[in-house]
Amino acid sequence: xxxxxxxxxxxxxxxxxxxxxxxxxxxxxxxxxxxxxxxxxxxxxxxxxxxxxxxxxxxxxxxxxxxxxxxxxxxxxxxxxxxxxxxxxxxxxxxxxxxxxxxxxxxxxxxxxxxxxxxxxxxxxxxxxxxxxxxxxxxxxxxxxxxxxxxxxxxxxxxxxxxxxxxxxxxxxxxxxxxxxxxxxxxxxxxxxxxxxxxxxxxxxxxxxxxxxxxxxxxxxxxxxxxxxxxxxxxxxxxxxxxxxxxxxxxxxxxxxxxxxxxxxxxxxxxxxxxxxxxxxxxxxxxxxxxxxxxxxxxxxxxxxxxxxxxxxxxxxxxxxxxxxxxxxxxxxxxxxxxxxxxxxxxxxxxxxxxxxxxxxxxxxxxxxxxxxxxxxxxxxxxxxxxxxxxxxxxxxxxxxxxxxxxxxxxxxxxxxxxxxxxxxxxxx
Ligand code: SF4
Ligand code: SF4
Numbered sequence: 001x002x003x004x005x006x007x008x009x010x011x012x013x014x015x016x017x018x019x020x021x022x023x024x025x026x027x028x029x030x031x032x033x034x035x036x037x038x039x040x041x042x043x044x045x046x047x048x049x050x051x052x053x054x055x056x057x058x059x060x061x062x063x064x065x066x067x068x069x070x071x072x073x074x075x076x077x078x079x080x081x082x083x084x085x086x087x088x089x090x091x092x093x094x095x096x097x098x099x100x101x102x103x104x105x106x107x108x109x110x111x112x113x114x115x116x117x118x119x120x121x122x123x124x125x126x127x128x129x130x131x132x133x134x135x136x137x138x139x140x141x142x143x144x145x146x147x148x149x150x151x152x153x154x155x156x157x158x159x160x161x162x163x164x165x166x167x168x169x170x171x172x173x174x175x176x177x178x179x180x181x182x183x184x185x186x187x188x189x190x191x192x193x194x195x196x197x198x199x200x201x202x203x204x205x206x207x208x209x210x211x212x213x214x215x216x217x218x219x220x221x222x223x224x225x226x227x228x229x230x231x232x233x234x235x236x237x238x239x240x241x242x243x244x245x246x247x248x249x250x251x252x253x254x255x256x257x258x259x260x261x262x263x264x265x266x267x268x269x270x271x272x273x274x275x276x277x278x279x280x281x282x283x284x285x286x287x288x289x290x291x292x293x294x295x296x297x298x299x300x301x302x303x304x305x306x307x308x309x310x311x312x313x314x315x316x317x318x319x320x321x322x323x324x325x326x327x328x329x330x331x332x333x334x335x336x337x338x339x340x341x342x343x344x345x346x347x348x349x350x351x352x353x354x355x356x357x358x359x360x361x362x363x364x365x366x367x368x369x370x371x372x373x374x375x376x377x378x379x380x381x382x383x384x385x386x387x388x389x390x391x392x393x394x395x396x397x398x399x400x401x402x403x404x405x406x407x408x409x410x411x412x413x414x415x416x417x418x419x420x421x422x423x424x425x426x427x428x429x
Contacts (some may be wrong), residue, residue, distance in 0.1 A: 322350075
């Protein structure tokens with residue numbers, strides 16, 4: 001794609017980055033077929049190609065941009081399916097971040113929208129606050145008809161059951177195996193996940209300990225910053241990222257940490273991107289690059305460990321399971337086959353739904369900010385899961401798990417692996 005930035009505009013490093021991304025797009029349109037919003041609406045402006053075109057206009061001529069641009073950029077899920085499909089290697093991931101940041105400056109959002117984003121960035125990343133919000137939300141649902149649409153949508157997404165808060169991450173902790181540890185890793189305990197499902201961290205630590213891995217969790221690294229980053233709350237995101245990096249630097253200085261593990265793939269994608277995000281920061285650049293180099297999804301770490309030594313022998317298959325591939329895992333981190341392979345090693349008969357590349361509509365807080373599109377995608381995914389004909393579903397991201405949990409229960413992949421190696425059943429009768 002041709003661009004026409006002026007020399008003055010190109011002095012800005014962000015514009016230079018956008019320019020080099022834009023120039024890679026040849027406008028072939030291959031990406032439109034796998035873009036969930038385009039599949040749902042058929043509108044070119046809801047496709048990656050259309051958004052790339054609009055972002056070029058926004059960046060070249062910000063004064064002439066229309067409100068349509070912001071509307072269609074907001075409808076992008078950030079699922080990155082387009083990056084998997086694109087034959088030209090267009091870095092849509094970083095282009096949309098630049099586009100959204102510029103759009104916020106050119107046409108600030110209405111006060112209500114800004115307030116909602118401010119609130120989400122200050123509640124959900126804090127597990128304790130989020131848990132209180134879930135409890136209050138149960139009362140708030142009673143008054144739902146009196147509330148504005150955005151608040152109603154947010155309340156509808158809150159789970160009806162509020163589990164006790166995950167103690168993992170409440171303070172700095174070391175979880176040692178029964179026998180002498182042969183390896184040490186850091187686990188990012190996560191934020192919303194701690195409030196929504198403590199069983200995921202418990203399973204992760206149990207499986208790693210059984211495999212001889214010591215697990216360290218730092219209290220200061222309470223969130224990866226993705227949620228705030230993706231809704232334009234960049235100051236809040238930066239503070240969170242800084243806290244995590246400084247805490248992990250202390251651990252890495254010991255020299256024995258083999259990996260920094262995320263068991264929520266949305267967080268893993270973010271941590272792997274720290275090097276890009278703050279790589280030029282004088283204080284954080286070096287540690288950010290080291291952390292991104294060590295960041296792994298839990299399935300990547302398990303693939304290097306002798307899982308067969310802890311999986312209990314099953315007389316036959318443990319049963320049919322549908323694997324839902326979270327976008328942040330399959331598109332953000334390009335990990336799709338590995339969890340399927342591990343589930344098979346653990347004895348499950350794995351099925352995949354139709355349209356495995358399409359997002360379920362969760363996408364961080366997209367399901368709160370864009371409820372209509374999110375609900376349509378959710379239903380489409382649930383229909384495809386039902387057609388797969390398995391009684392349970394595995395996924396590698398808490399957002400998808402919450403979005404899709406229904407008559408067919410959805411649990412984290414690590415919970416099924418834990419179960420197969422003597423842990424508790426992920427789905428209680
Ligand atoms: S597939 Fe890639 S090159 Fe083709 S239109 Fe989409 S982003 Fe551009
Ligand atoms: S990130 Fe997802 S929703 Fe956004 S343009 Fe790409 S494929 Fe479409």
